[in-house]
Ligand SMILES: Nc1ncnc2c1ncn2[C@@H]1O[C@H](COP(=O)(O)OP(=O)(O)OP(=O)(O)O)[C@@H](O)[C@H]1O
């Protein structure tokens with residue numbers, strides 16, 4: 001039996017659509033696998049009632065197929081589905097690490113990234129790696145055509161998750177198909193600033209690099225209260241604010257001493273819009289961890 005804790009993640013970070021991701025120190029899924037002749041999946045925890053246990057529909061089933069590793073699998077969800085916090089990816093990443101260990105497949109953490117990404121194709125139609133990569137590798141990750149680069153970074157974050165669901169599949173439908181040259185130049189500048197900020201663990205550079213003129217404005221329309229919550233976070237000291245993944249979670253970068261005030265302000269702003277929410281005072285964290293063998 002192998003048990004793995006796989007962290008929530010935030011993809012895009014504004015300027016790095018489908019490229020940037022970070023592992024969050026909390027929340028996380030816990031996945032336990034045992035060898036079996038045929039695969040069964042049991043799901044408990046946050047939002048378990050919305051997650052299929054049929055291996056053909058669960059992200060973990062695709063990972064079982066990719067590793068040819070049938071198992072009795074228990075997923076204890078800490079990451080709510082359809083949150084923008086890489087819920088589907090956390091399970092896939094945890095299963096990839098756990099099954100690789102259980103069956104002694106010998107794949108490296110980097111080799112497990114495309115394996116876990118197969119799970120993402122099950123739910124969003126695209127095997128994007130920007131959530132599974134940080135959940136497996138930890139830190140800040142850059143996923144490009146020829147692989148993923150990961151760096152450790154220490155940046156405080158607040159994530160505010162409203163009590164509404166946005167599916168990644170729906171949120172991908174509003175992504176513009178084209179961008180102007182001005183927006184392209186601005187995005188490259190912001191993304192480069194953010195990457196330098198991560199390498200220096202500098203919340204000011206990271207925050208200013210989160211600005212994105214192309215995808216985020218379209219996705220923000222799907223989140224009731226977004227503009228007010230964003231403004232409230234900035235007023236409380238955030239250095240940057242954007243949609244987390246495909247939403248509806250909103251992520252803010254900040255200095256350590258501002259996390260509590262930012263979390264409270266974001267919750268108040270959602271409440272003023274009539275929406276319940278919860279806030280995580282978190283930071284960039286480590287990748288999937290084997291808890292028990
Ligand atoms: N193991 C799993 N964990 C969570 N959701 C799953 C899992 N397997 C299948 N799903 C389905 O995936 C969908 C949630 O995935 P989706 O990508 O929309 O959200 P997310 O992972 O929280 O968001 P994001 O990718 O934007 O961070 C739900 O429909 C859920 O039923």
Ligand SMILES: N[C@@H](CCO)C(=O)O
Nearest residue numbers: 011018130168245246
């Ligand atoms: N890059 C993906 C991540 C989803 O979490 C998207 O924004 O659609």
